[in-house]
């Protein structure tokens with residue numbers, strides 16, 4: 001599915017779930033909602049970082065760049081542990097260690113794990129959601145120590161990203177190519193409804209937009225009445 005269809009579909013799923021969330025949130029609803037909507041829009045596009053020419057990988061961040069970030073993160077963690085006694089003298093060696101470690105690890109991951117980072121590979125599986133959530137949970141303690149509006153924004157974003165991401169996997173499983181939810185295991189889910197960017201998908205895009213409009217009108221009339 002193309003990025004605009006993913007976003008439209010993601011917003012439709014989000015509209016279905018939103019009332020359940022917002023009723024449970026007593027404070028900072030505006031911040032929570034802002035985080036939620038941004039999260040849905042981004043989350044619906046994130047899985048296509050594994051496509052070399054997708055909108056997300058060209059505009060924001062590519063899978064290759066993400067692997068490099070991961071290598072840097074792991075090397076830094078090791079480096080900080082190893083040089084926990086860092087002072088002016090061995091800071092130089094800490095930097096050398098980080099640079100060399102980064103080069104080696106980055107090379108190692110890209111060569112030996114390349115087959116897992118194909119399009120509609122690991123990022124289009126449940127492992128992608130799990131790994132992403134681990135990273136989303138890391139800064140949580142810091143964020144909860146800030147004023148509560150940040151926690152609301154972040155919390156909304158986490159839910160939004162998860163809904164957007166899940167909607168992306170659901171959307172791709174409608175297409176001929178389908179997804180492999182337990183990648184690298186071969187079990188494929190595909191409803192074989194249409195090909196990405198085909199005429200059928202374009203019709204579906206407008207269908208999702210109309211559904212979004214109907215859902216919105218229904219909410220407005222419920223609130224009003």
Ligand SMILES: [Zn+2]
Nearest residue numbers: 001047048172
């Ligand atoms: Zn996709």
